Amino acid sequence: MVLKVIILVTIVLFTLLIDLPGLLKIKGKKKRKALIIYFLLLLGGFSLGLLLIINWNPAGPLGLIPRIFQ
Amino acid sequence: MIRDTRISGYQLSLLMMSFIFGSSAIVAPAATAGQDAWLAFILGWLGGLLLMWLYVTIYLDNPSRTLIEILRICFGKYLGSVLALLYIAYFLHLASFVFRDYGEYLTLTTYTLTPIAFTIGCFALLVAYCLKKGLEVTGRAAEILIPYLFIVAIIVFLTLIPEYELKNLTPILENGFAPVADSSLRVLTFPFGETVIFLMIFPALYSARKVERIAFLSVSIMGFTLLSITVREVLSLGPDLLIRLVFPPSISTELTPKIQFDPLIAVNLLLGGWIKITVCLYAAVVGITQLLGLDDYRHFVLPAAILAVGLSLWTFNNIFELMHISQKLYYYYVIPFQVIIPVFILVITKLKKVFKAK
Numbered sequence: 196m197v198l199k200v201i202i203l204v205t206i207v208l209f210t211l212l213i214d215l216p217g218l219l220k221i222k223g224k225k226k227r228k229a230l231i232i233y234f235l236l237l238l239g240g241f242s243l244g245l246l247l248i249i250n251w252n253p254a255g256p257l258g259l260i261p262r263i264f265q
Numbered sequence: 266m267i268r269d270t271r272i273s274g275y276q277l278s279l280l281m282m283s284f285i286f287g288s289s290a291i292v293a294p295a296a297t298a299g300q301d302a303w304l305a306f307i308l309g310w311l312g313g314l315l316l317m318w319l320y321v322t323i324y325l326d327n328p329s330r331t332l333i334e335i336l337r338i339c340f341g342k343y344l345g346s347v348l349a350l351l352y353i354a355y356f357l358h359l360a361s362f363v364f365r366d367y368g369e370y371l372t373l374t375t376y377t378l379t380p381i382a383f384t385i386g387c388f389a390l391l392v393a394y395c396l397k398k399g400l401e402v403t404g405r406a407a408e409i410l411i412p413y414l415f416i417v418a419i420i421v422f423l424t425l426i427p428e429y430e431l432k433n434l435t436p437i438l439e440n441g442f443a444p445v446a447d448s449s450l451r452v453l454t455f456p457f458g459e460t461v462i463f464l465m466i467f468p469a470l471y472s473a474r475k476v477e478r479i480a481f482l483s484v485s486i487m488g489f490t491l492l493s494i495t496v497r498e499v500l501s502l503g504p505d506l507l508i509r510l511v512f513p514p515s516i517s518t519e520l521t522p523k524i525q526f527d528p529l530i531a532v533n534l535l536l537g538g539w540i541k542i543t544v545c546l547y548a549a550v551v552g553i554t555q556l557l558g559l560d561d562y563r564h565f566v567l568p569a570a571i572l573a574v575g576l577s578l579w580t581f582n583n584i585f586e587l588m589h590i591s592q593k594l595y596y597y598y599v600i601p602f603q604v605i606i607p608v609f610i611l612v613i614t615k616l617k618k619v620f621k622a623k
Contacts, residue, residue: 210567218564228557229564236553236568243575247382 196248203244207237270469274479276404277470279411280540281463281483286414286490287541288366289456291534293513295495297592298448299504300434305445306495309452310488316458317484319607321477324467326614332464332548333555336606339613346556348606353552355602356462357569360545361576362591364388367538368577369584374515375531385574388535392542393570396550397563400469403543410536417529418490421518422497428520429500454596456491457484458603465548511588546570 214233221229272280298305327335332352337345368385376384395403438445460480467476498513501520507513518526547562550569554562581587 206571210571214564214567217561221559221561225557225559229559232553232557233564233568236565236572240568240571240575243572243579247575247578 199248200245203241203248206244207241210237270400271471272401272404272466272469273471274475276401276408277463277466277476278479278483279407280404280466280544281460281480282487282490283407283411283414283537283540284462284544285456285460285484285487286533286537287456288363288370288534288538289491290418290494290537291370291512291514291530292366292455292591293495293498293507293510294452294455295448296498296507296510296513297451298445299440299508300436300499301438301445302448302499302504302507303434303492303496304437305448306452306492308445308449309457310484310492312449312453313457313460313484313488314481316453316603316607317460317480319604319611320461320464321480323607323610323614324464324476325473326611326618328473329468331468331551331555332461333552335464335610335614339610339617349552349556352602353549353556355599356465356545356549356552357573358576358580359459359462360542360549360573361580363538363541363545364573364577365581365587367534367542369587370512370515370534371531373512373584374527382574382578385577388539388542389570389574392539392546393566395539395543396546396566396570399563400466400543400547403540403547407540411540414533414536415490417533418494421514421526421529422493424521424524424526425497425501425517428517429497430503431500433500433503450596451592454599454603455591457488458599460484461603461607462544462548465551466544511584542573546573549573 218226218229218233293302295302295306295309323335324330327338330338333349336348336352339345340348364385367388368381371384372379372381395406463480467473470476470479494514498507498517501517502510502513506516510516514530515527518530546566546569550562550565553565553569554560581590
């Protein structure tokens, strides 16, 4: 589990390393918007990765959307 | 940066064809109709042409605008933005579906000991790299690689001819029309209805006037190719086996004596799936960028890819759940995105035109 967390954190850091310089170059109000959305997306992916690692998956949660129609 | 993206008509046509081919070539969406799968497919295909007419008409009424912009024009700033957000979520979810299909197929047939997360992760890296370089790069790569899809489909179809049994096609409509209608609805939503995503790509075409011809030609050619694959599966495997299999082509290709065609099917999936996920992620990140009034979509490619990979692994517990959702529930979930909202868009656009003329 520790190894998986290390891999996940490395992926996130690697992503930041690639994207942050470009994001920080954006000027004005757009910069804040872009950074917020960027970190929200990244946080989403990171959280899903963590949930997978700790094996928390209550019967396919985003299957939840199609499952409403079941 | 979004407005700078430009692709030729030929590239758009290849992108559309491989998008439709995508994972539908390995999943056989009409399989549940058994021996009538060919009939279900044809009905779904005709419906797909109708849907394509709907999407093209929407685009021609709103030239040079993406789906996100069209939604905000038709439904207003607030409702339009909410619908746009739903579409972005749908595009990401669709990308995760294809990631999982791809991962499951490879894990089940070729890389049986490799963790699915690794297979999907490697694929995601490729897709993210392509998108970072721009849609034009994917278009150009498609020019080189996609013709291979047809070559493989033709080779497999021809080499399996000795295994075909015509009696597998009969009796026609043994269980009535209901299973055929159900299957055709499935074919309509997967893969043809998914082409709604091209409302995000059409503005990238050099010449907007060509859209109509390119779109119909692509759906027709790929419809015919997928029909030949469906007929191949029914003739070679028979209806009983076809209904039970998760990935019919992986079995039918093994019927050819002395030749192992399975890797070719995997390569086909790799090519089709790569384009399909690239288009889905492109649509999602361009949607986010336009919704927020930003200029460059490339910043969001990597986090969106990570999110899609996470979703693909987290959404389904196992392949049975994936198949259950794709076969029984998927079309209820996507019909609003593929049919209902586009119909509303068309009606609102036409009404606006009528009132403007008055």
